[in-house]
Amino acid sequence: MSDSLINSLSAMLGNDNVSIESGCLVLGVSKPLVVVLPQNIEQVSEVMRFASRESLAVIPRGSGTKMGLGNNPDRADLILCTEKLDAVVEHAASDLTATAECGITLDKLQDVLKEQNQFLPIDPSHGYKTTLGGIIATNDSGSLRLRYGTARELLIGLRVVRADGSLFKGGSKVVKNVSGYDLPKLYVGSLGTLGIIVEATFRLYPIPEYSRTYLASFVSADKCQETVISIMNSNLVLASLDFFNSSVLKSIAKSTELDLNSNGYSLAVRVMSVERAVKDQISQVKEICSKNGGRGVLLGDKEEERFWLGLRKFEGGSDGSGRALCKAGVLIEDVAKVFNSVERLHEVKTYAGAKAGNGIVNILIEGEDETLLESVTHLRNFCDSVGGYLVVQRAPEEIKTKIDVWGNIGSGTALMKRLKSNLDPMNLLNPGRFI
Amino acid sequence: MSSQQKTKSPTWKREFERKLVHILGADGVISYEDELIAYDSDALTGYRVKPIFVVLPKTSKEVSNVIKLCYEEGIPYVPRGAGTGLSGGALPTEEGIVISLTRMNKILEVDIPNQRVVVEPGVVNIWVTNAVSANDYYYAPDPSSQIVCTIGGNVAENSGGVHCLKYGVTTNHVLGVEIVLPDGEIIELGGKTLDNPGYDLLGLIVGSEGLLGIVTKVTLRIVKRPESIKTLLASFDKIEQAGASVSGITARGVIPAGMEIMDGLCLKSVEEVVGAGYPVNAGAILLVELDGPTAEVNAETPIVMEVLRQNNALEVKVAKDDKERNLFWKGRKSAFPVMGRISPDYYVQDGVIPRSKLAKVLEEIKGLSKKYGLKVANVFHAGDGNLHPLVLYDASNEGETGKALELAGDILKVCVDSGGSITGEHGVGYDKKRFLSLMFNEEDLDTMNLIRCTFDYKGLCNPGKVFPTPRTCVEPGTKSYREHPIQKAGLGDMY
Numbered sequence: 001m002s003d004s005l006i007n008s009l010s011a012m013l014g015n016d017n018v019s020i021e022s023g024c025l026v027l028g029v030s031k032p033l034v035v036v037l038p039q040n041i042e043q044v045s046e047v048m049r050f051a052s053r054e055s056l057a058v059i060p061r062g063s064g065t066k067m068g069l070g071n072n073p074d075r076a077d078l079i080l081c082t083e084k085l086d087a088v089v090e091h092a093a094s095d096l097t098a099t100a101e102c103g104i105t106l107d108k109l110q111d112v113l114k115e116q117n118q119f120l121p122i123d124p125s126h127g128y129k130t131t132l133g134g135i136i137a138t139n140d141s142g143s144l145r146l147r148y149g150t151a152r153e154l155l156i157g158l159r160v161v162r163a164d165g166s167l168f169k170g171g172s173k174v175v176k177n178v179s180g181y182d183l184p185k186l187y188v189g190s191l192g193t194l195g196i197i198v199e200a201t202f203r204l205y206p207i208p209e210y211s212r213t214y215l216a217s218f219v220s221a222d223k224c225q226e227t228v229i230s231i232m233n234s235n236l237v238l239a240s241l242d243f244f245n246s247s248v249l250k251s252i253a254k255s256t257e258l259d260l261n262s263n264g265y266s267l268a269v270r271v272m273s274v275e276r277a278v279k280d281q282i283s284q285v286k287e288i289c290s291k292n293g294g295r296g297v298l299l300g301d302k303e304e305e306r307f308w309l310g311l312r313k314f315e316g317g318s319d320g321s322g323r324a325l326c327k328a329g330v331l332i333e334d335v336a337k338v339f340n341s342v343e344r345l346h347e348v349k350t351y352a353g354a355k356a357g358n359g360i361v362n363i364l365i366e367g368e369d370e371t372l373l374e375s376v377t378h379l380r381n382f383c384d385s386v387g388g389y390l391v392v393q394r395a396p397e398e399i400k401t402k403i404d405v406w407g408n409i410g411s412g413t414a415l416m417k418r419l420k421s422n423l424d425p426m427n428l429l430n431p432g433r434f435i
Numbered sequence: 436m437s438s439q440q441k442t443k444s445p446t447w448k449r450e451f452e453r454k455l456v457h458i459l460g461a462d463g464v465i466s467y468e469d470e471l472i473a474y475d476s477d478a479l480t481g482y483r484v485k486p487i488f489v490v491l492p493k494t495s496k497e498v499s500n501v502i503k504l505c506y507e508e509g510i511p512y513v514p515r516g517a518g519t520g521l522s523g524g525a526l527p528t529e530e531g532i533v534i535s536l537t538r539m540n541k542i543l544e545v546d547i548p549n550q551r552v553v554v555e556p557g558v559v560n561i562w563v564t565n566a567v568s569a570n571d572y573y574y575a576p577d578p579s580s581q582i583v584c585t586i587g588g589n590v591a592e593n594s595g596g597v598h599c600l601k602y603g604v605t606t607n608h609v610l611g612v613e614i615v616l617p618d619g620e621i622i623e624l625g626g627k628t629l630d631n632p633g634y635d636l637l638g639l640i641v642g643s644e645g646l647l648g649i650v651t652k653v654t655l656r657i658v659k660r661p662e663s664i665k666t667l668l669a670s671f672d673k674i675e676q677a678g679a680s681v682s683g684i685t686a687r688g689v690i691p692a693g694m695e696i697m698d699g700l701c702l703k704s705v706e707e708v709v710g711a712g713y714p715v716n717a718g719a720i721l722l723v724e725l726d727g728p729t730a731e732v733n734a735e736t737p738i739v740m741e742v743l744r745q746n747n748a749l750e751v752k753v754a755k756d757d758k759e760r761n762l763f764w765k766g767r768k769s770a771f772p773v774m775g776r777i778s779p780d781y782y783v784q785d786g787v788i789p790r791s792k793l794a795k796v797l798e799e800i801k802g803l804s805k806k807y808g809l810k811v812a813n814v815f816h817a818g819d820g821n822l823h824p825l826v827l828y829d830a831s832n833e834g835e836t837g838k839a840l841e842l843a844g845d846i847l848k849v850c851v852d853s854g855g856s857i858t859g860e861h862g863v864g865y866d867k868k869r870f871l872s873l874m875f876n877e878e879d880l881d882t883m884n885l886i887r888c889t890f891d892y893k894g895l896c897n898p899g900k901v902f903p904t905p906r907t908c909v910e911p912g913t914k915s916y917r918e919h920p921i922q923k924a925g926l927g928d929m930y
Contacts, residue, residue: 094682094791095820117688139630150630152638153607160882168878174787176819177856178593178642179863179874180901181883182606185638189630206688229548235662237727277731329628331549358629359549391632409633411622416634419889423882435634 001034001077005054009036012046021079027059028072028397035079041101041159041167041198047080048196048428049165057431058163060192062103062131065316066138068394070191071405074432082133085198088112090173097156097173099201102133118204121148123308125316133197139189142312143240143270146357148205155184157201160194163424167198175203191434194423208272211239212282213304216289216296217266221245221343224265225336227292228356231269232332234288236281240270240308243335243356245342248314251351256310258303265339267294267356268307315353317364317394324372324395326379328361330388335361341382345375359388369398380407406434448487451508455490455532458500463538465489474533477518477525478580479866481836486513486527491538495613495621495651501534502649503619511895514645516557516588519580521783522864524592524644528898534649536587542566543652551610551627552655556587560594563655572657575602578860579768590650593642595860597693597767598724600818602658604860606641611654614640614647617891627654639886644862645897647890661726664692665736666754666763669743670717674698674813676746677721678793681817683742684723685790689735694818695722695767701812701825702766704777711766712759717749721817722763770814771825778810778827780836784843785861786850790820799849800824807842809835821859822850848873863901872903884908 010018017037023030038044051058057075061067062082082103089099093116100109106120107128113119123142124130130140136158141150148154157171160183170183187197218224224243231241249262267289271281282298289296299307317325328338335354338361342352348367354360365375376399380390384407392405409416416435421427444450455464465471466488475483492498505512511531518525527533540557547570552563560581563574577596578584584594590612595604602608611625625637640647671677677696684691697705699718706713713720723739725732736753743751754760774781788796797813804811815822824846828839847857851873857863863871872880880902888908890896899905 092789092791094686095789096685097789141630149603149607152635153603162882166878166881168882169875170879170882172787172856172874174789174820174855174859176595176599176604176787176816176821176859178604178860179856179858179867179871180879181886182593182638182642183882183886185606185635185641186886188638189635194634205690206685209688232550233548233659235659235728237661237731273728273731274734276734277728280730281728327630329630331546331627333548360629387626388628389632406632410624410631412624412633412636415616415622415636415889419634419636419886422885422889 006034008050009034009047012050013038013043024067024076024079026068027076028400029076033076033079035081037081037084039084041085041161044080044085044161044196044198045165045167047078048161048163051078051428052164052426055426056428058428059430060137060196062134063105063129065126065130066134066140069138070433072397072400072433073430080196082131082196082198089199091116093118096204097175097201098204099157099173099199100132101199102136102197103131105129105131106135113204114207117207119207120154120202121205122151122154123312125312132200136188136197136200137190137192143242143308143355145355146241147237147239147272152185152188154202155188155200156203158184158187158197159199160187161196161198163195163426163428171201173201191430193420193430193434195429210275210278211270211272211304212278213268213270213299213307214282214285214289214296215260215266215268215299216294217261217264218292218294219264221265221336221339223292223294224267227267227289227294228335229333230288231285232357234284236284237273238269238357239272240268241355241357242268242311243339243354244268245339245350245352247349247351248353251314252307252310255313256306258307261297311353315362321396322366322368322372324365324376324399325393326363326365326376326390327393328363328379328383328388328390330359330361330383330386332357332359334386334388335359337386338383341379345378347371348375369396373399373402376403384408451510452488454504455488455501458504459490459492459497463491463493463497465491474515474535475527477515477520477523479521479523479864482523482526482865484527484529486533487530489533489535491535493538495615498534498615498649498651499619499621502615502617505532505895506618506893509893509895511898513897514587514591514649516585517559517583519584520588520592520862520864521785522858522862522866524862524864524900526865536585536649539651546627547572549627550657552657554586554653554655556585556590556650556653558586560584560586560589563657567657571660573660574608574655575658576605576608579771586653586655587650590641590653591643591645592860592862595816595821597695597764597816600694600816601690601692606638608656609637609641609653610656612637612640612650613652614650616648617893617896621651625654644864644901646887646901648896663729663732664724664726664760665732666760667723667739668713668752668754668763669721669723669748670714670719670750671721671746671748672718674719674797675794676748677719678797678817680721680743680746680748681793682790683746684739687738687742689738691723691739691818692726693722693724693816696720696815696817697767697770698813700810701770701814704773704812705766705770708773708776709766709769711762712752713766714750722767767814774812774825774827779829779831781828782826782839782843783861784822784824784826784846785858786822786847786855787859788820788822788850788853788855790817792853793817793820796822796849796853800846803842803845807838809839809842811842816859819859820855844870865900868901868903871901
């Protein structure tokens with residue numbers, strides 16, 4: 001980018017808020033990029049107006065934990081970093097809602113909400129530093145989604161700066177609202193391609209009084225699956241129902257220094273409620289598990305917290321050569337089939353963990369580039385064959401260029417492309433990365 | 436009449452009918468004046484427009500062919516389910532047709548282990564629950580009209596109900612749709628799996644009030660019945676005490692399945708007609724339903740009781756069995772129709788406020804009622820702040836209808852001023868489009884219009900609804916977006 005453009009940006013935002021980064025490996029961009037740090041929403045608009053005028057491709061970034069998601073962008077000039085937009089605008093505790101700027105980290109927001117014994121029940125990977133905007137843009141979620149849903153269910157209003165710099169809002173600050181199109185839903189998972197999300201309003205929940213996790217191991221994935229189906233078909237109300245292969249559990253055991261039985265396949269069942277109801281339901285869970293030969297341990301207060309945090313950190317993973325992180329979506333009944341398919345892969349080390357009640361399976365594969373590609377293709381074919389999908393979330397650049405990371409998006413693709421070109425006619429926002 | 440039709444030959448209507456009959460067969464096209472009258476409004480009967488034809492397709496393909504024909508000939512069309520909508524969303528368009536989905540009423544698949552049901556849009560809401568209740572499952576969104584209203588209509592309006600505080604509204608239970616786009620293309624969005632890659636167009640379509648296409652197949656999530664249900668009926672001197680109890684209950688960390696308030700006027704009328712066991716001398720009642728694992732319900736009950744006592748509840752009744760519980764709810768669900776017994780006419784308003792503003796808003800509604808000299812009965816989904824003030828009037832008194840509508844409009848302004856919304860579940864439709872700009876500014880509306888144009892650039896799909904002023908779209912491919920000088924200069928946008 002020319003010096004005069006950089007000077008214009010510095011004049012707009014101040015010298016301290018414009019810097020040069022020598023490329024971004026995760027994005028597959030080797031040329032230097034200009035990083036801008038708008039201090040407020042108005043400046044985000046100004047930057048986008050400027051980018052539109054100068055035809056600059058803009059890559060939005062929160063804390064940068066998920067920059068590797070999607071295809072490598074076709075073009076990149078500016079990285080628009082939202083980290084300075086970190087104010088809590090309003091915590092309306094008696095309405096169980098909160099509004100915050102999107103550069104705030106989830107942890108910082110949770111600290112504020114905790115003062116009123118409330119929380120935003122989203123527990124994505126990279127817990128401590130992921131931003132609200134990043135969570136929305138990637139629809140990142142964690143184990144609590146079984147009970148509370150993802151950002152899709154919890155986001156009720158937002159403000160967005162469009163590619164041309166105009167600022168609009170969608171939704172509202174009340175939990176029930178059907179006026180106008182449901183724009184918050186459109187922006188969940190839109191990967192920064194339809195606008196820069198600058199402010200969001202979420203519905204909140206009271207922090208449950210009591211929580212326990214029962215961790216049981218089984219001899220086979222199929223035994224785990226039978227247990228999942230029994231639990232899902234019971235009256236139990238669970239917070240989480242996670243399904244792991246042994247390497248995931250070993251890895252968590254190691255990082256958390258918890259003494260976990262990591263043989264075979266495991267289920268982690270979490271119940272959050274009043275104490276009596278938790279204890280009552282945990283004993284029912286134990287019973288169902290033991291019917292299928294599951295043997296387990298009850299994780300106490302502190303251990304439980306360490307365990308789930310350990311899982312989130314593990315799921316965040318790390319980039320690097322020789323590893324591909326995939327996310328598969330299948331029917332609840334087919335989760336074990338994905339595990340069995342993972343088990344049959346050759347010459348790779350695999351880690352598989354599922355949100356079993358949601359049919360979401362996260363798979364990390366380690367191996368040589370060529371075997372990685374083969375493994376990913378094999379798994380995708382399997383998922384497609386059972387009516388599911390597989391998205392490659394992170395992978396070495398060589399792999400990304402050889403496989404469509406998103407897979408078959410379906411018959412809505414043309415319409416999605418039209419939508420992208422109507423909202424971002426110059427294709428400035430994350431071009432080529434998603435739709 | 437649109438310009439396209441003005442230039443049509445005098446016989447075009449007959450030719451058009453012939454083409455429709457060719458697609459649907461003679462029994463799939465209604466053209467007799469007497470029969471068309473039945474389709475001239477939905478449940479908001481204040482507005483009436485007679486369609487030129489009503490078509491009754493049986494398959495997605497037929498819907499697609501009808502839409503393709505309309506697309507070629509420039510004929511507007513309005514989708515319609517059971518016609519129970521309260522905002523005029525299914526009001527026909529002048530010189531347009533109505534596409535009624537009531538013949539597409541099959542439950543296509545019940546998949547208990549994966550907790551999914553696939554239905555056609557004309558399936559009635561309660562049929563879904565009936566189809567899965569033997570397995571102890573149900574379909575959670577339960578609008579008061581659930582024994583008549585269709586899933587297609589629920590999807591269009593993003594319908595709520597009395598249990599959405601805990602279980603969410605329609606959009607939280609719709610996982611996939613097949614939709615016929617306004618150019619006739621049939622696409623599928625979402626499905627039985629979650630987090631499908633691509634933009635969440637499904638989320639846009641739910642609640643789009645039939646403006647983005649016609650949904651021809653819907654994949655729903657079903658929910659396991661709770662182990663225990665406990666319904667409490669508390670009475671108060673003042674409605675404010677009931678309101679304070681609602682905030683008090685959530686502040687204690689309890690999220691009931693539903694919380695409903697009725698004011699004195701409303702509950703007296705309901706009790707006279709239904710005999711639900713409501714205390715007629717109370718100023719207000721609050722219904723609280725707790726559900727979930729027995730141990731949880733048992734632990735939460737005393738907490739709720741304590742909050743009710745702290746707010747000076749006069750009496751708290753706990754439904755002793757399913758029969759009494761159903762009676763409590765029957766009273767609530769009859770609130771609208773019962774108004775017909777105490778007033779010649781009534782208008783149902785639908786606004787949302789932050790829960791915490793309840794007392795203030797009720798006071799303001801009282802003031803408006805006095806100002807206009809018309810009674811307002813209040814019934815609402817108190818847990819989520821969704822108010823349904825019922826404005827009572829007599830249309831035979833000259834000018835009273837206008838006064839009632841004005842009062843109802845003023846109530847919406849109060850809702851928006853307190854940080855709320857102009858509609859929680861009934862939709863904007865035809866009735867409230869003039870109020871949409873209370874909530875959204877030009878840029879907000881521009882964005883929504885860009886989305887509408889992406890789907891329906893000819894503006895034929897349920898036109899004249901939701902948006903306050905009609906906007907046109909630029910036909911895709913006719914101009915290069917990048918080179919438009921106004922846009923390049925940052926001075927404006929195209930649609």
